Every structure is written in structure tokens, then in C-alpha cells.
Amino acid sequence: MTTITLRLSDLVIMAPECILLLGVVVLTLADLWMKSSRTSIGIGALVVLCGALAAAVVQLVQETDATVLFGAYEADAFSSLCKIVLLLAACGVLGIAIGTPNETHAVGEMYTLYIPALMGAMLLVSSREWMTTYVALELLTISTIVLIGMRRAAIGKEAAMKLIVLGGVSSAFLLYGISFLYGCTGTTYYEVMASRLDMGQDASLITIAFVMIVASIAVKIALVPFHAWALDVGAGAVVPVAAFLSVVSKLAAIILLWRVCVDVLFPHAADVVVDVLFVLVCVSLVVAHVLALRQVTLLRLFAVSGIAHAALLLVPLIASGTRPDVDAWTIWLYYAVAYVLMNVGAFAAISLTHTTGTQPHVHQFAGLVYRAPWTAVAIVCIVLSLAGLPVSAGFFGKLFILLDALSQREGTAGIVLAALIVVGTVISFAYYFRIVRQMFWRPEGPVPPSSVRTRWFAQTVLWGSALGSVALGCAPGWLMELLAQLIAHTVVS
Amino acid sequence: MDFVASAWMVPMLSLLAFGVVIMIGERGKAWTPIGSTIVSGVAAIFACCVWVQQWQERSSYTWAEWRWLTMGDWPVQFGYEVQSLTACMLVIVTMIGALVQLYALSYMRDDGRKTTFFAYISLFTCSMCGLVLSPNLLQLFIFWELVGLCSFLLIGFWFTKPAAREAARKAFLLTRIGDVGLLIGLFVLYHAMPNNSLALIDVHNAVQNGVIPEHTVTLVALLLFFGAMGKSGQVPLHTWLPDAMEGPTPISALIHAATMVAAGVFLVSRTYDVFLASSTALLIVAIIGAVTAVLGAVAALVQRDLKRILAYSTVSQLGLMMCTLGMGTQAALIAALLHLLTHACFKALLFLAAGRVIHTVHQQDIEELGGVRNVLPWTTGAFAIGALALAGMVPLSGFWSKEALFAVLLQGGAVWVTTALCVSALTAMYMTRAFVRVFLGTLRQKNVRASRDIPMGVPLGALAVGAIAIGWPPMFARLGAQLGEGYPHTPAWLVATSLGVVVMGIAVAAYVVRPRVIVASTRARQPSRKKVVPQRRFSGTGARVASILRVAVWDWVYRNGVVRPFQAFSRGMAQLDQTLVRACTEGIGTCTVLIGKLASRAHVGQLHVYGIWSLWGIVALLCFVLWKKV
């Protein structure tokens, strides 16, 4: 029997999460105490995030590669990179949140609650054990539910209710699948489980368990046909929460799927799982794009388009077949960064033009170019990236993904995937450019010109994302090279 | 000075005139027309020098060094070639061009776009000279089209008149149809030629050496002739030529009588080797020429418009030339060219005289004209000379050239010469009719005063002299000899017959068409034009036949057989494109949006529905996996 010990050095390895934990405690107390301006709490949360970001960067630079808690938590370059991406995204979301008028019952919680949710996401990235995974996942989900439900309008609660029920069911499925795997192996650690699984004996059972796990994670990612909640929940949340859902939660779930597939599923049933994912991705690509065509409610639109991007993010995983190589990881990370940039930017744009008390609608962009020409230009950059047009991060992301898909997966499957991606891209022009049309071709709508306030945080987020997108579009090689170098040894080993 | 070697100066002078005149524009309308006329006069004199020198030296000169284009590995060299035929044509073109410009100084005096007119004429002269001098069929084609352009521009010169617009359009399109044939002919030739050369000398050699297969030669010959048909108004592509009379009369004289319309004959002559190598092509040329000659003459007989009579006469004469060329001998070539030469002279004379009448009386309907003799005695004389020359009266130039034609046709066969004699009789008849109607009788228009107009008079005089003098037998024979070997000799009986036919034609026409003498006081009571029922001598069945023969038949056929069906077809196609094709291509997008709408509608917002979807999703995945496993 080994005793569970948690040394200080272990805490250092978990530094980003620890900082977040500490931060959330301090901020909650401060919120109780001060009851002062809500913005200061928000800024405090931002500082906490920056601290965690710094910690993650330091870990990355130091090439920390260690496990704690008997391997339940692993900090390596890839997870550090993922955490950095998530943290950056969360910073953006917080920036949007600070720039958005309060529509919730809460005062400080609307900032502090992001932190535990983010913590869940980060733990998910590092987790190598099912219990940890489950707890992290639920931490993420429940915090998000609270964030959604805090909205004053009833639709917020409705959305929260839907997420609770469907999220609960999906968790149940996940756990049910896990329980069978546990039953076959007697362990909850990924690696041990992978080594103990015996496909000869309980093939069907294990396969069913695998499918359940994949499907329940697909619910979190909102792949078709498990996507329907995402539309309603996205539309029911306030803008920053919707951004969080669409960026951080989704990315975390995708990373989880990636991890689980690589560590547990692929060694035993790569072909089956890849087939399942292939079907899901194909269906998602088609349905999401077509579905988005008619959406004019912005949050709903971005919830749907997020599905398509998520499907795209899974392509490198599918393409690799058995064990993703460095390319797949790098490309995935590149597109994840692009995804964060463009989606956070898009939500910042929504928040900036949004009139409090209404559902964000495409019409809110009407005539923006007359009111705020430079904002309009930034939004155009974001839209270009979303639609995958040059010169933007999204363009190269798509290019890399397609290159990878076609070079890794020869034959029809690769071509089908590629064809679906490009067809989807065309359809996406139609709905993304609706925003552009509104901005440039419509006269100013009912929104008074003053509604674009100088919300510096949201503005900064918008500009940061827009410039980041363009910069990545101009010099994509730089980031690719960097990412490849950073994760090379992690993946190869 | 070596005039032959510097023959390029001739078109260049005209081009220069064109450039300068068009650049200066209306600002220089006081002097640019005069300048342009002087330049063209210089060009004409230069051309004469070229001709004379060429005549004396009896040599041809070719310069083709200017690489215009490189097709494949073969450079297309442009340049100019002076030989007897081209030198002769050069003189005709520049001479008549200069005279017409001189004439136009007066004729167009009050026109607002006078300078444009002169610029166009200069451009035309330049293009025509370029055409004539071309050593290369491609170059020839380029100038061929350019003269067509000038013709189009000048027919539509009075562009505010709808009739002029339609005439211009028709002229362009019908000649264009011919040109396309010519173009295809060039493709065929290009591919058939051993080194892809379109130089005339190479074509000559290739055909002579029999390098090109027989059927290809026939094809090329026919296609070349098709081009010539368009330009030279051969049936059925001739209908543009009468309509082209909407243009100013000097233009009708220059382009639509003397020079451009003769380009078809020139083309056939220039590529005569190709035709000689194919008897089929020759036969077709002869048949179409004969048909055109007869139809044109008949149509001229029934026209009311003075200029249209002349236009149909041109059609008829060109048909005669073509028919002669179809005989396929060296003599035929010479005869046709001689007739081309004399025809240019007297037809230009006739047009200019007619123009003088129109300019003075402002009327060109011969039923409304009469007694112009009293106002314009000199013009009457000039017209008479022209008409007699055209009819083929004995001392005049037309007689000699026609005799040559008859001789050649006789060699070809009795049917041809008979046809030609018929045409000759008809020619005499319609010219007599026109002359009697216009110049004899009583003048109906009042307040008609003819001023003494030197710019108009000089060309008339010069051309009248030409129409008489060219036919001076020794000179004429030498001319023929210069053009080539084998000047035809006409048997005496044929000369007699042809003269008899002409005299008979004149007599019949003079008997039937009496000059109309009207007492001025009765005319004064009926000033309105519509009450004057034109009195036709060809009445009853004759009138009906006349109206059919007026060859408006062709217009009817074109309108109902080609234009209208094509318009309907094109409208139908356009409609189809706007509806069906658009629906098929853009329908994909619409369908996608529709599917999106349906899919979006399916998201009813209810937990249970979403849950059931997810459940079915899992079930489906499980089935899929298990199926895969099995």
C-alpha cells in the first residue's frame, strides 16, 4: 500500500491550477468584503488568469514533464500549450465579460465563476485518470451551468436546465462506459487500463463502452446528432458565457476526446473509433453548415458554426488513424489558436455592438461602418478568418488540416473529408458574410450610434484577435515551427 | 526616283491625311478637307508614277520584311507588292479617291461633320491601297475588313437617319458573312500550305506545283470566292449594296461603285491560280456571276431611285466580271480586269453626275425628276457619256471592255455569251430609262438653281474624259497586254451583234419611256407629293413582275427566313438561360438554404426531442460499429 502524499513540489507542477484555485478563493472573499465595483473583481480575475498563464508559460519553457498523483495528472508540453490556449481564450472571454453590461443576478460571481470552470477545463487537459477526468468535467460543466443560469432573463434558466439534464445524461453515459472499462481492467488510469484491456475477451462490451464514451464526449463537443442543446444553450446565455461555452468548454472537450482516444481507445480499437468519429465529423460538417444558413440570432449562429469548427478540429485526429504524429498535434494546436482568436473576436464584436436586454441579432451590425469604421474593419478580419479566407489564421488552419487529411489518409475517406470541408467552407461564406453585408451595405439600424461605447476591454480583445488572426495569416510558418518544436519531444516519447 | 520601290508612300500619305484630319477635328474644318484632297491628289500622282514606271520596266517589286506576327515558327511578313495588276488598281483607287474628295469639297460643304468625312475617305483610300498592295493573304484580309469598316462608317455617315443606320448595319453584316468564308478559306489554306505561308507568291507556287490536293484547292477557291461574293455584291449576298446608297453620293461613287466592291473581283484575280486549278470552283463562279448579272440588270430596270438603279447596275456589272473570271483563261482575267477598270471610271462618273443632280434638285426618285438637262447641261452630258459607256456604245471605253468580255465568254460557251448579251440589252434599257426620266422632260422642282461649281465640275470632266479615253483602242490593247498575255480578240459578228443589242435596247427603252412633259401651272395646284400618282410605264402584269423582280424579294427572304427566326431563337435561348440555366446553377444554393430552413425548423427547443435525437444517435453508432465488426 502506498500512501497518498501531496508534496509541495507536486503543487508546483500543478501551479496553473493552484493559482486559479487560490485566486478564486481570494476573489470570492474579496467580493464578499468589498461589494465595491464589479469591474475590479473582473480585473482581479484577469490578473489571476494572467498569473496562471505565466505559470503555464514557465512550465512550457522549462519543459516540465512530470506526473503527480500516481500519474493521474500529467504536465507535459502539449498540455501546457493547451492550457495556454485555454487561458488566453479565457482572458479574452473575461475581457468581453468586463466590457459587457451586467445582465445577471450576481455581482462578482459573474467573473469569479469563470475561474473554476476554467480550472475544470485545465484539469481535463492534464488528467490521465478517469475519476479526475470526471470531476474536472463536472467542475467545468456545473460552473458553466451556474454562469448560464445566473442570467436575469428566463431564457438563461431555461438554457441552464437543458444543459443540466442533457449534460447529466451524457455524464451518465460516460460513466456507464467507464464503468465497464473499469470492470474489465480494475483500474481507472488511462495507461494501465490501455495495457490491461483485452480485446479478445470482451470485444463487444469494450466496443460498446468505447462508443458510449465517444458519444458522451461528442455531446460535450456538440457534434451532430448530439448538438441540439448547444444552439439553445448558446442562445440562452449572455454573450461572454456563450463565448466561454463555445471556446473554452468546447476546446477542453475536444482535448479530452483527443487524450482519451490516443491513450485508451486507439491502442485497442482504432479502426472502430476512427470510423465512429469519421461519421460524426462528416455529419457535423454538413449539418452544421447547412443549419447555420438560416440563423440570424448571432449566438445561435456562432453555436452552430462552432460545431463545424469543432468537427474540423477533429479531422487531424481522424486523419492520423492510429497514433497522431507531430504534424497532427501541431496542426491541431494551430487551428485551436486560430479558433480561439476568431471566435473570441467574434463574440467581442457581438458584445460591442449589442444592445442590452435584447437577443444579439445580425441586424445589430447594420451600418456599423458608418458608426465605427475601424471596428468594422476588425470585424471583417475576424469574419475572413472564420470563413477561411486569406490572409488569416483560419485560412492556413484549414489549409494545414486539409493537407494533413489528404496526405495521411489516402483513398476515399480523405477525399470525402476534404470535400466536405471545402463544401462547408463555401456554405459558410453565405452566413458569415451576412454580418459583413449588414455592416457595409445596410443603413444604420435602430441601434443608436452611441451604443458602441468605448468598452476598452472588449475593444482590446477584438483588436487583439483581429490582429492576431491577420498576423498568423501573414506568417503562419512561425507559429507552426514553434509549436512543432515545443511538442516534438512530448509526442515522440 | 524609284517609284515602284516606294509604292508604300501611297497608302502612307492617305494614312497621314487621315491621322492629321481626325486629330485636328472640327476645328480645322476650313482647311483640312482641302489639305486632305491635296494629299490624295499627290498620292494619285504618285500612284500614276508608280504605274508608269512599272509599265516601262515590266517588273514586279516585292518587299515583305515587316514581321507582323510569328505563327508557330513561321513569321508572317507584311509588306507590299507592285506588279501590273496592283499598279493599275492603285491608280484607279487613288485617282478616283482624289477626284471624289475634290467633288466632296463642294458636295459636303455644309455638312457639320465634314472633316470626319474626309478623314474616313482618306482612311478608305489608305486601306484600299493596302489591300491592293498586299503580298500576303492575311494582310489582304486585314485591309479587306478595313475597307469594309470604312464602307460601314460612310454608309452610316448621316447616322441620325434610321435608314442610314439600317443600311450600315446590313452592309457590315452581309459583307461580314462573306468575310467569314474568306477567313475560313485562309485557315484551310494555312494548313494546306507546305510552310504555313499565306504569301501570295507562295500560294502561286504551291498551286502551280500541285502540292495542295485537288479538293482542298476547290475548297479554298470556293471560300475565297465566298468572301468576294460578300464584298462584290454577288447574289445572294448583294442586298446590302442598293441599301448602301443611303450614304453620301461621293461615297457611292468611290466605294460602292468604283473601288471597294471591285475588291472581290480583284481578290479572285489576285488568287486566280487557285481558281484555275479547280474547274468546279470556276463553274460556280461563272454561274453565280451570270445569275448576279441578270438579276442585277433586271432589278435596275424597275428601280425608282436613281442611285439604286446605278447600284443594281454595279451589281450586274460585277456579276458580269465574275462570270468572265469563271471562264478560267488568262484572257478572262484580262478582260475582267479591263472591264473593272473602265467600269470604275464610268460608274464613278455616273454616280458623281447623279450626285450633282441630287445635290441640286434634292430629289432622287426618278418618277419625281425630269428636265434636269435644263439646269445642269454639262452634267447631263457627263451622265450621257457615262450611260453610253455603261451600255457599251461604240467609241466609249465600256464598248471595248465589253467586247473583250464577250470574246472570252464566247470561248466559254454560247450560253454565257447569250446571257451577257441579254445583260447588255437590259443595261442599255435601264440606263436609257434613267436618262430619259431624269434629264429629259420638264423640271418639276421649283427654284432650282445650279451654281457653277468647279470642285464638282472638274471630277466630272476628268472622269468623262477618262470614260472616253481609256477605250482608245491602241492604248486599251496595250493596257491589256500589260496586265497579261492573251488579250482576247472578238469576232466581228459578235461586235456587230452586241452593238445591235445595245442599240435595240436603247431604242426599246426610249420608245417605252417617254420624257414626261408637265405644264408647270398644273403642278402648282398639286404641291402635295402624295397626290402625284407616279405614272409607271411598266403597268399591269409588268408592274407585278417588276415588284417581284425589284429584288426586295431577297430582303423578304432574309427577313423571314433568317433574321426573324434567328431573333426568335436568340430570344428563346436568352429566356432559357435566364430561367432554366440559372435555376439549375443557382438552384443549388436555393436548395441548400431551403434544407437549412427545414433543419433549423426541426430544432423545436424541447429537451425530449433533443434527448431522443441523441439516443438514436448512440443507437445508430452502436449499430454501425457492430455492423462494421461483423
Added chain:
Amino acid sequence: MHALLAVPFLGALVLACIPSAHMRAVRVVGVLWCCVPLAVAIGLFVQDDTGVSYTVHAPWIAWTVGGTAVHIPWHVSLDGFSMPFVMLAAIVCAVSGVAGFLLTKRWKAFYVLLLLLTTAVFGVFVARDVVLFFLFFELTLVPMFFLIGMFGKYGRERAANVFLVYNGIGSAVLFLAVVLLIVHAGSFAVVGTPTMGNSFTSDYAVIASNLAAMPHDGMHTVLFWLFFLAFAIKLPVFPLHTWMLRVHGEAHPAIVIVHSGVLLKMGAFGMLMFSFVLFPEVLRGAASALAVGAVVTIVVGAVMACAQKDVRLVFAYASLSHMGFVLLGMVAMNDNGVQGALFQLVSHGLISALLFFAVAVIETRTQTSDIASLGGLGQPMPFASAMLMIGALAALGLPGLSGFVGEWLVLVGAYDQWRTLTVIATGSVVLSAVYMLRVVLGIVFGPPPQKHRADVRTIEAFPMVFVAACIVVLGVYPSVLHDVTREATKTIVAPYEQLVDVGGGV
């Protein structure tokens, strides 16, 4: 050569910084800046006479980890093949810039977008790297979308949407094709060895040589058709042309100048460079079918042009027909055909610019482009009418103007292979005269209008004269352009001709 790309882009940035309130400054700077690329292009053209071509080959994007290395070099080159296109683009963009004066509002947006578009267009023509080409190709989409949608008639937005979606489909297909091409043939490894290596490049030259060394397989066919489809939408080929009619009919003439003058040419450029040159074996099998398609495009375009009521639509269908000639010349894939296609492209670009500039001038005076309600403009507007006339005559292939040379070469080239088809195509020359005369005579000839219409101003006259002069020069002495493209064309058609020689003709 990079100045070509940098100058317009810089201009866009500078203009973006001028406040749009200073309308005069915006317009002056805009127009002048539009002419700078032209000057640069002329400079390059003159220097290039010596036969030196400009090429820059530098690493751009590369990542090398594990077993796979991917290189996307920055390979741009200005050779005999791209030179005419660059010149054309420079001229047309400058003309369009001047035509921007005829707009009534939002000059700043116009010039910024136009300059961006110019950058992208130059990029398309000089790129010798597959990814770079695609990038610039896509980059043209966005400014054009805005330009169409912001300026024009009532239906402009629909036109812009249709433009975006259809060209989007085109570039999506292109995207797929590009990626497949890189994966299929971008390998550095020696062809024929069992492992195809894990190192990819998107350099056009490498891909071309790899493809030439590879045995012909099904993937080649797929790629050929993908590329063809992508560019056939852009060119356009019947029946993929409906979007282009909308653009021609609805956008402002200043934009149609660029669209018709340059953007359609990108389709031909790409089709030649990617479909026909890279896959001669496939072309050999498909040439006859494509030639039929080309002739159908020619004839159908011409027939439908005869029935249009709007000047712009007549010109749009005329463009369709002329692009059919281009396609015919390209599929003939011999010296004359390809040269003719290139010539026809340049000439059509100039002619379109001239025609639509004239339309712009006329439309600003009369507020209509309906043939029936125009007429007799020759009297009040002699200059504009003359220019319209020159454009129309050039378009109907009158010798002495540039249109003829292209058609002549194309048809001579095509006659080599398809007799009947060429004759039919030649017959459509008559139709082109029919519709062009219908338009020109309808507008210029006839009784003059009641109202006074002012003739062109100097600023309007200048570009028209310039373009008309170019048309005349090309028509009178085509070797100016022809000699530039000759060597390039020879290298392009050599593999195909070799193939045909070996196979004993198509």
C-alpha cells in the same frame, strides 16, 4: 518586382488613413496611386525586353518535424507568361481607378478596395507556388465582393452574394485540388521509389517536374477536372456563367471594368497553368470534349447576346463568347492556340475596359443602360460614341484592332485539330457583329435625344484614349505582345505536342 505587390497595398494603407471627409484628397490620391502600379509594370515590361525575367524564390512557410517536412516557398516570378497579364492588370486597374471618379459616394472605400484587389491580382499572376497562387486567388474574392455590393444598381447585393457563393464554390474546389496536388505530387523524394518520402513542397516547378515524371493515373484525371471546374466557374464556361451576368448587370461599371478586364482572366490563367499544362495526358483525352464545350460557349454566348435589352448584358454575353475563344485556344494546346488565347485574354481585357468605361460615361449622363431608351448619342457625345465604337469594333474582331489577332490565332490553332468546330466558331464571328452593331448602332446612331448630354471630360477621355491606343497598337503590331509570350508558350505546349507526336495526333 515586389514593388508591384507593395505599391498598391501601401496605397490602400495610406488611403485608409486619409479621413474620408477629405473627398478631394481621397480621389486625387486614389487615382494617382492607381496609376503607379501601371508605371511600375511598364518599367518592368520595358526592362524585360532583354529577356531577363524576375524571379524570387525564398523560403516562406516551412515546418519540419518528425518525418514530415512541408515547404511553402515564396516563389514569385514575372516571366513571359505572366508579363502580359500583369501589364493588363495594371492598365485595367488604373482605368478602373479613373472610372472611380464617376462614382457618387464612398470614394475612399472604392480606392482602398481597388488597390487591395490590384495587389491580389498581381499576386495571382506572379505566383509560382501553388499555395501562394491560391492565397492570392482567394484574396481577390473579398474586395470584389465589397466593390460589387457597395456600388451599383439595385440588384447589386444579390449580385455580390451570388458572386461570392459561386466563386466560393470555385475556390473551394480549387482549395481541394491544390491540397490534393501538393499531396500527390509535391513530394521531394525521387519518383519511382517505393516510399514517396514525407517531404512536401508546394512549389509549382517541383510539382510540374514531379508530375511529368510520374506515370499517369486516376488521380491525374481527378485533379485535372477539379482544377478545370474551379477555373471554369471563374472564366466562365457555359453553363456556369449566370453569376457573371449578375455582376455585369448590376455592379458599377468601374467595377465591371476590373471584373471583366482582369478577374475573368485569372480563370484562364489558372486553367492553363494548372489543368492543361500539368496534365497533358488527361487533356489529350478530354480535349475534344472541352473544345465542344468551348464552341458551345462561343455560340451560345453570341446567340444570347443578340437578344439582350441591356447594354451591359450584351457585353456580358459577349465576354462569355470571347472566353469561349480563349478556352478553345487553350485546349488546342498548340503554339497558335495558346498564343491566341493569351492574346485574346489581353485584348479582351482592354476591350472590356474601354467598353465599360464608355458605358460608365454614358450611364452617368443618361442614368440608363437600356438600349431601347438610348439612341442618337453620336451627336451630343461624339467622343464617347467613338470610343464605344472602337471598343465594339475591336470586340467583333475587326482587323487592325486587337480583337482580331487573338481570334485569328485561336482559330488557326483550333483548326489544326477540329475542322468543323472551328468553322462553327468562326461563324459566330458574324453573330458578334450582329450583337455589337445592335448595341453600338442603337446607342450611337439614330435621332439625337431631346435632352442635352455633355460629352466626356478630360479626366474621362484620357484613360479611354490610352486604352484605345493600346488596342490599336496591339492590333496593328501584335508582335509587341506576341514576342513576349512566345518563348513561354513554347515551353508550355512542348510536353503536349510531344505527347501528340508520340501518340500520332489527337
Added chain:
Amino acid sequence: MTQTMTAYVLLAALLFVLGLYGVLTRREPIVVLLCVEVMLQAVALNVLAFAKYGGFEDVTGHVFVLFILAVSAAEVAVGVAVFLALVRQRGVDDVVKLDTLHAERQEE
């Protein structure tokens, strides 16, 4: 021993399906939440059965069950809170009526 385990696993499966059925058919939000809870507890039962009769030496399974209990409790707590808020704000006590966010109102 294996038979016992099979029985437990079957029971757990039955419970899981029952819970799922309840979630998908019941209209009262609180019952739906309870059914979710039933599903989770079915899993817990499953895990326990494996832990007890699977022949594994450690307590992983038991610990897992504890985690499941705790987390599901938290989830239900949030769920009930949201439910109460909904009832208070809108008086909704039927899941079917929770369709304000449906597609038709969000469309163009």
C-alpha cells in the same frame, strides 16, 4: 460470484435504462432531474458491483462511487436551484414548455 456480479450489472443496466426512459418521457422538471440521478446511481451500482466482485485488490471502485455521489449531488443541487428559479420567474413546471429558445423564433 460471477453470477452475482452479472445480476448486479443487469440490475444496474435496468436502472440506467429506466432512468433514461424517465428523462425522455417525464414532463416534470424535478422528476427529470431525479431520473438523471437514477442513471448516475445505476452507474454507481455498476461500478460497485465490479469493485466488489471483479476480483480487484484496491478500493478504486469504491472511491469512484463516492466521487459519483458527490458530483451528482452538486449537479442536482444546481439543477434544483435553476428549477426553483424558473418556477418563480415563469411558473413553469413542465419541461415541454421550456421551448422559448426554439428555432422558429430565432430564424430570419
